Amino acid sequence: MTEQSNGNAGAEGVVDMDEPKKMTREDWRKKKELEEQRKLGNAPAEVDEEGKDINPHIPQYISSVPWYIDPSKRPTLKHQRPQTEIQEGFSAIGEWYKRGVQENNLTTKFRKGACENCGAMTHKKKDCLERPRKVGAKFTGTSIAPDEHSQVQLHLDYDGKRDRWNGYDPEEHQRIVEEYAKVDLAKRTLKAHKLQDELASGKLDQSEREHDSEDEDEDKYADDIDMPGQNFDSKRRITVRNLRIREDTAKYLRNLDPNSAYYDPKTRAMRENPYSSTGMNPDEVGYAGDNFARYSGDTITMAQTQMFAWEAYERGSEVHLQADPTKLELLHRSFKVKKEDFKEEQRESILEKYGGQEHLDAPPRELLLAQTEDYLEYSRHGAVLKGLEKAVARSKYEEDVLINNHTCIWGSYWKDGFWGYKCCHSMVKQSYCTGASGIGINNSECVPFEEGVDQLQEEEEQPKTLLELHREKIKEKKKKRRRNRKNKKPVSSDSGDSDDEDEEKKKEKLKKALEAEDKRVKNVEAMMQVDERKRPYHSLQEVKAPTEEEIEAFRMKRARPDDPMASFLGQ
Numbered sequence: 001m002t003e004q005s006n007g008n009a010g011a012e013g014v015v016d017m018d019e020p021k022k023m024t025r026e027d028w029r030k031k032k033e034l035e036e037q038r039k040l041g042n043a044p045a046e047v048d049e050e051g052k053d054i055n056p057h058i059p060q061y062i063s064s065v066p067w068y069i070d071p072s073k074r075p076t077l078k079h080q081r082p083q084t085e086i087q088e089g090f091s092a093i094g095e096w097y098k099r100g101v102q103e104n105n106l107t108t109k110f111r112k113g114a115c116e117n118c119g120a121m122t123h124k125k126k127d128c129l130e131r132p133r134k135v136g137a138k139f140t141g142t143s144i145a146p147d148e149h150s151q152v153q154l155h156l157d158y159d160g161k162r163d164r165w166n167g168y169d170p171e172e173h174q175r176i177v178e179e180y181a182k183v184d185l186a187k188r189t190l191k192a193h194k195l196q197d198e199l200a201s202g203k204l205d206q207s208e209r210e211h212d213s214e215d216e217d218e219d220k221y222a223d224d225i226d227m228p229g230q231n232f233d234s235k236r237r238i239t240v241r242n243l244r245i246r247e248d249t250a251k252y253l254r255n256l257d258p259n260s261a262y263y264d265p266k267t268r269a270m271r272e273n274p275y276s277s278t279g280m281n282p283d284e285v286g287y288a289g290d291n292f293a294r295y296s297g298d299t300i301t302m303a304q305t306q307m308f309a310w311e312a313y314e315r316g317s318e319v320h321l322q323a324d325p326t327k328l329e330l331l332h333r334s335f336k337v338k339k340e341d342f343k344e345e346q347r348e349s350i351l352e353k354y355g356g357q358e359h360l361d362a363p364p365r366e367l368l369l370a371q372t373e374d375y376l377e378y379s380r381h382g383a384v385l386k387g388l389e390k391a392v393a394r395s396k397y398e399e400d401v402l403i404n405n406h407t408c409i410w411g412s413y414w415k416d417g418f419w420g421y422k423c424c425h426s427m428v429k430q431s432y433c434t435g436a437s438g439i440g441i442n443n444s445e446c447v448p449f450e451e452g453v454d455q456l457q458e459e460e461e462q463p464k465t466l467l468e469l470h471r472e473k474i475k476e477k478k479k480k481r482r483r484n485r486k487n488k489k490p491v492s493s494d495s496g497d498s499d500d501e502d503e504e505k506k507k508e509k510l511k512k513a514l515e516a517e518d519k520r521v522k523n524v525e526a527m528m529q530v531d532e533r534k535r536p537y538h539s540l541q542e543v544k545a546p547t548e549e550e551i552e553a554f555r556m557k558r559a560r561p562d563d564p565m566a567s568f569l570g571q
Contacts, residue, residue, distance in 0.1 A: 048076040090157040096167035098149035107144045110137055119144035254287060262291060308332050405433040466552045470506070506549075513553035521557065 023031070037043035038056035038064040045053040054063065054077055063078065070077050107119070116125045119137035130145060137144055160166055252263045252271040261272035273282055273289040302321075309321050309328055319328045351357050364369070375385035402409065410429055412422035420427040424438035477499070527539050546554070 046075045048078065049074065050078070052077070091154045091160060093157070093160045093166065094164060095154060095160075097151050097154065101146040101148050103146065106146060110141050110144065114138075115145075120147050122148040122150055250286075251287070305329070305332055308335065404430065407433070465555060466548055474503075509549045510552060512549070513549035514557065516550070517553040517557045 034043060035056065038045055045056055048054055055073055063075075063077065065076060065079055110119050111121060114121045114137075115123055115128050116136045116138040117128045117133055118130045119410075123135075133140075154160075156166075164366070166527075251268070251274070252265075255261070255277070257277060260277050261270050261274045263270045269290055271289055271291045273285075273292065275282075275285050275288070275494035282292060305328065306321050306332075309319050310540075312319050312328075312331065317331065319331055321328055351360075374387060377385045379385050400409065406421050406423050408422040410421060411419045411423055413420040415425070415427075418427045421433065423443075424434045426434065426438055449526075524540060527535060
C-alpha cells in the first residue's frame with residue numbers, strides 16, 4: 001500500500017512539473033497566512049535546495065523563478081547567484097594576450113620553417129618587422145631573433161568583452177606622465193635662465209619678477225580657450241551659457257505673420273509648418289515644423305505597431321510594445337502575411353465563382369478607347385490655349401540649318417545612290433549653292449568628292465612591277481628623243497643602236513633569270529622531298545642579294561592560288 005501511494009505521489013509530481021495544479025481558495029488563504037507569519041518571525045523561514053534560509057521580505061518578482069530556468073517553481077534563490085557553471089571555459093577578466101618575445105628561450109642555430117630574415121619561428125619573412133638584412137639569418141646562422149609569445153585565442157566572457165581597460169598596460173600612462181614632467185621641467189629651467197639674463201641686464205625689476213611669480217598659474221593656457229557654445233571670461237571666471245547657436249535662425253523669425261504657425265516660448269516648440277501659408281513645398285524649405293521631423297523615419301511604422309498591439313490585446317492576445325517587442329513584431333508580420341493570403345484567397349474565390357479574369361487583365365481604358373480626360377482648349381488657328389501641348393519628336397542633330405546660300409538641307413535630294421541638295425542638285429556636301437544653273441547640269445556622271453579621293457588613293461597605293469617601271473622609262477626616253485629631234489639637228493644612228501642593244505641585253509638577262517628561276521624551283525621541290533634530317537644546312541637559302549632581273553623572274557614564276565589559270569601553267 002505504501003509503495004502504491006509512493007508511486008502515485010511520484011506520478012503526481014511528474015504531472016505537477018509538466019502542468020501546475022491550480023490552487024483552491026482555501027490553499028491560497030493558507031499560503032498568505034504562512035507568508036505573514038514568516039514576515040513576523042512566528043514561523044520558520046523557507047529553505048532552498050542548498051539548505052539556506054530565504055528572506056521572507058524579498059519581493060516576489062525577485063524570489064520567483066522564471067519559467068525558462070525551472071518550471072517546477074520550487075523555492076530557491078539560485079537564479080540570483082552567479083552562474084559559475086555557465087562561466088566555465090571562459091578566460092578571466094584580467095587575462096590578455098602576452099606581448100614581447102620569449103626571453104628565456106634563446107636559439108643560436110637556424111631552424112627549418114623559421115623566418116629567413118631574422119630566424120624567429122613565430123612568423124614568416126613577409127610578416128617580419130625587423131629591418132631587412134643584407135644576408136638573412138637563413139644563410140648566416142647568426143643573430144637569431146627570439147620567438148614571440150604564441151597564445152591561443154582568448155574566450156572572454158560578457159564582462160571581459162566590454163571592459164574598456166582590459167589589456168591596458170598601466171606603465172604606459174606612467175611613461176606619458178614622466179614625459180610631460182620632463183617637458184615642464186625644461187620649460188621652467190628655460191624661463192629661470194631667461195629671468196636671470198633679464199635681471200643681469202637690468203631690463204626687469206625685482207618687484208615685477210615677484211608679481212609674475214605670484215600670478216603664475218598652471219592653467220593659464222587653458223583659461224584662454226573659449227569653449228564652443230559658451231562665453232568664457234578668463235579674468236572673472238564666469239561662464240555664460242548660450243541657449244542656442246547664433247548662426248541658426250529662430251523659429252519665430254521664419255514667418256512674422258501672427259496668423260501663421262503657433263510658437264510656444266516656454267518649450268521653444270513650433271509644431272506646424274511656418275511656411276504653410278506661403279504655399280512653399282515642405283521638402284524645399286529648411287525647417288518644416290517639429291511635427292515634420294517627428295512623423296518621419298520609423299515613427300509611422302511604430303505608431304502602426306502600437307495600434308496593432310492595442311487591437312490584439314482587445315482580442316485576447318497579451319502583447320505589449322515595450323514589454324515584448326520581439327513577440328509583437330513576429331505577431332505583426334505573421335498577421336500581415338495572413339491578411340494578404342486571405343485577400344488573395346477571397347479574390348480567387350470570387351473570380352472562380354463569378355469569373356471576369358479577362359477584365360482584370362485588360363489594358364487601360366485610355367489605350368482601349370484612344371481617349372483621355374486631359375482638357376485641351378484650342379484657338380481658331382489651331383494653337384493650344386489651355387492644357388498640355390503635344391510634344392514634338394526632336395532629333396539629336398540640328399534641324400533646319402541652311403548653309404552656303406542653300407535653300408534646302410543636305411539629304412533633300414537623292415539620285416543614283418547619292419544624296420545631295422534639292423535646290424541645286426549638288427552631290428557634294430557643304431558645297432556652295434549654284435541654283436537653277438546647277439540643276440541644268442547632268443549630275444549623273446559626277447562622283448562625290450570623297451569617293452573620288454578614295455579611288456585615287458587606292459590606285460596610288462597599288463605597287464608597280466619592274467616590267468611596268470621599265471616600260472615607263474622606255475616611253476619617257478622615246479619622248480625625250482622626239483623632243484630632241486624636233487629641237488636639234490638629226491644625229492647619227494649610233495645612239496638608237498645602243499638603246500636597241502641595251503634592250504636586247506636586258507631581254508637576254510631576263511631570259512637567263514627565268515631559266516635560273518626554273519632550276520631553283522625544281523631544286524626546292526627536290527629538296528622538299530628529302531628528309532629534314534638528311535637535308536644540308538642552308539640548302540633553301542641564298543647568300544647573295546638578288547638582281548632586278550631575278551626579282552622580276554620570281555614575280556613572273558611564282559604560284560598564285562587565287563589565279564584562275566594556275567591549273568594550266570604546267571601544261
